[in-house]
Amino acid sequence: MKRSLETIQYDKKAEALAMYAKALSHPMRVSILNYLENQTCCYTGDLVDVFPLAQSTISQHLKELKNAGLIQGELKPPKIKYCINQENWAIAKELFNRFFD
Amino acid sequence: MKRSLETIQYDKKAEALAMYAKALSHPMRVSILNYLENQTCCYTGDLVDVFPLAQSTISQHLKELKNAGLIQGELKPPKIKYCINQENWAIAKELFNRFFD
DNA sequence: AAAACCAATCGTAAATTTGCGATAATAAAA
């Protein structure tokens, strides 16, 4: 896109909130997080069984959630166990709480 | 994108949360909402003065927030006064509250 | 060492998002 030359500087909290919101902006990713909240943890394969999306697509969504810091993966060869990252989860929770007054 | 033929059916609340999250997924839109929370209401022109983005771009962001239901516009010719849509705001707040346990 | 298992990454394609300038639309004011 034709961008302004200088990158716009936004408020740090606004940027952080937008970052987490972006991670939550797809129903599949919200569903994954809901699933994780109930199951405590899960493997990629569990999600592939539950949701009608290709394994590679689900893996991509997991990657985005991981990049946003909302989940973390633990090597449990040959599987990978994903859990919610409680620390960042709390940060996001606080951000949204404050945002919505 | 190459989509599955049948559209995937997600949980209604997951879809609603994702919809609101999408509206919040850009720092400019978060900034607009922060501004609106402090000022109660504002005109498009106010935002054009405050933020270094083209008027058309800001108008587009406002449109997205309106489509998501988070704000509403009141004709105040020749201006348009934007306010937070309290009803939907409360719904979104509740959704995020529940989501983050 | 070879085979099997599971998940990440690559390559690709289509859709969507973001941004801008230019133009249109609407209503008030002159």
Add this chain to the structure above:
DNA sequence: TTTTATTATCGCAAATTTACGATTGGTTTT
């Protein structure tokens, strides 16, 4: 009625997102 003020919309271009199948990369069995 013409001009002015304000905001929305259009048309375009670049970037990003979403999705898939195919391939690769680690580990563990065999």
